[in-house]
Amino acid sequence: MPRAFKMLTFQAATLATAGLMMSTVAAMSRAAPAPAAAKVEIANFTFKAPVTTVKAGTTVTWTNADDIPHTVVSKDGLFKSKVLDTGDRFTFTFAKAGQFGYFCSLHPHMTGTIVVKA
Amino acid sequence: MLDDMDGDRRGFLKCMAWAGTGALFAFNGGVGSSIGLDAALAAPVKHSAAAPFTFAQISDSHIGFNKPPNADARATFREAIAKVKALPHRPDFVIHTGDVSQLSRDEEFDDAEQMLKELGLPVFFVPGEHDMLDPDGGKAFLSRFGKGSMGAGWYSFEHRGVHFVALVNVADLKPGGMGNLGAEQLKWLKADLATCSSSTPIVVFAHIPLWTVYADWGWGTDDSAEALKLLARFGSVTVLNGHIHQITQKVEGKIAFHTARSTAFPQPAPGTAPSPGPLKVPAGQLHGMLGITDAIFVRGHDRIALIDSTLV
Numbered sequence: 001m002p003r004a005f006k007m008l009t010f011q012a013a014t015l016a017t018a019g020l021m022m023s024t025v026a027a028m029s030r031a032a033p034a035p036a037a038a039k040v041e042i043a044n045f046t047f048k049a050p051v052t053t054v055k056a057g058t059t060v061t062w063t064n065a066d067d068i069p070h071t072v073v074s075k076d077g078l079f080k081s082k083v084l085d086t087g088d089r090f091t092f093t094f095a096k097a098g099q100f101g102y103f104c105s106l107h108p109h110m111t112g113t114i115v116v117k118a
Numbered sequence: 119m120l121d122d123m124d125g126d127r128r129g130f131l132k133c134m135a136w137a138g139t140g141a142l143f144a145f146n147g148g149v150g151s152s153i154g155l156d157a158a159l160a161a162p163v164k165h166s167a168a169a170p171f172t173f174a175q176i177s178d179s180h181i182g183f184n185k186p187p188n189a190d191a192r193a194t195f196r197e198a199i200a201k202v203k204a205l206p207h208r209p210d211f212v213i214h215t216g217d218v219s220q221l222s223r224d225e226e227f228d229d230a231e232q233m234l235k236e237l238g239l240p241v242f243f244v245p246g247e248h249d250m251l252d253p254d255g256g257k258a259f260l261s262r263f264g265k266g267s268m269g270a271g272w273y274s275f276e277h278r279g280v281h282f283v284a285l286v287n288v289a290d291l292k293p294g295g296m297g298n299l300g301a302e303q304l305k306w307l308k309a310d311l312a313t314c315s316s317s318t319p320i321v322v323f324a325h326i327p328l329w330t331v332y333a334d335w336g337w338g339t340d341d342s343a344e345a346l347k348l349l350a351r352f353g354s355v356t357v358l359n360g361h362i363h364q365i366t367q368k369v370e371g372k373i374a375f376h377t378a379r380s381t382a383f384p385q386p387a388p389g390t391a392p393s394p395g396p397l398k399v400p401a402g403q404l405h406g407m408l409g410i411t412d413a414i415f416v417r418g419h420d421r422i423a424l425i426d427s428t429l430v
Contacts, residue, residue, distance in 0.1 A: 044395065066393070067185045067396050071251075083222070085221060086185070103293035103294065105247075108292055108293055109333075109336035
């Protein structure tokens with residue numbers, strides 16, 4: 001069954017090549033990981049997902065969906081958005097692990113936390 | 119002047135009048151009764167040595183707001199100013215209890231200032247949280263409307279025997295909290311009130327209510343109890359606020375609390391909506407939910423009447 005053998009050999013070679021390609025892709029993504037992203041919507045005077053857990057290096061984007069302006073201000077001074085009118089966004093990248101509380105400086109009863117895991 | 123008044127004053131603010139859309143509610147020792155607005159306005163003023171005076175309150179003009187239910191907050195502010203000008207008695211001055219602007223932009227402050235000039239009257243301001251949004255956290259407002267004020271914009275003045283106190287409870291707000299006066303302002307308030315006799319009528323104005331209207335929406339001031347303690351010895355205290363874009367009132371001891379309508383958009387009654395965002399009423403209903411407040415002080419009459427009227 002020389003033909004069948006040849007086909008098997010060919011398939012094995014193809015699989016080996018595919019495997020090699022996949023490992024190359026994996027190596028490439030390790031070298032330049034796709035940036036991690038998370039979103040927090042601001043609606044009805046609340047931060048939707050009041051606690052958001054992300055990995056270190058994640059960029060979090062807040063979007064104001066209310067008719068009233070809000071801000072996103074870190075409790076410990078790490079970040080502070082300018083005023084966000086309807087549809088405006090604010091982003092911040094969390095490099096280090098920890099818990100980061102924040103609030104709206106206009107409506108301080110609005111609070112949230114970003115939990116960053118290493 | 120104070121002596122004239124003291125001789126005739128009874129111990130505390132006896133009668134607090136307040137009207138919605140045409141009905142006037144008179145509060146006598148905290149017990150409400152109502153009479154027709156027209157009758158109240160026509161009621162003869164008791165003669166006293168000094169002439170009565172009035173001042174008007176406008177609030178929450180949100181110049182720059184342009185979303186439902188009001189595409190043009192400038193236009194409704196202009197109507198409110200016309201309403202003040204049309205009052206049967208010319209007010210001595212006007213107070214604006216904050217949120218002059220929507221986003222603290224120069225053009226918003228400037229438009230408000232230009233429109234208010236049409237009144238030809240002194241205007242006394244306190245900032246709302248919407249007036250603190252410039253990069254310097256309120257300096258744009260203070261440089262225009264808070265000249266001569268202290269701290270974040272507080273001050274006091276005398277007018278015909280009545281002591282007016284302007285407080286700021288929108289600066290340096292704390293996470294999870296409501297409005298905030300802060301230790302520095304409370305210290306100033308204590309010293310300021312120490313100069314007044316207990317029989318001096320006091321009018322306090324600030325943006326966010328100085329009593330808790332609804333904590334879930336932040337409609338109150340965390341440390342207002344300390345301010346109210348300082349006011350407790352006075353026989354007549356009237357507290358005028360804005361922020362919640364609707365009329366609420368309460369009489370507690372000798373202190374009468376009142377919030378004014380907005381000139382821009384109404385907000386829902388506490389807890390009646392998922393959020394305190396603008397109440398999106400049909401166009402035909404909007405003007406009936408916006409308005410001004412006219413405060414009538416009659417010396418020797420122990421009465422400050424607060425008459426709210428809508429833009430309709």
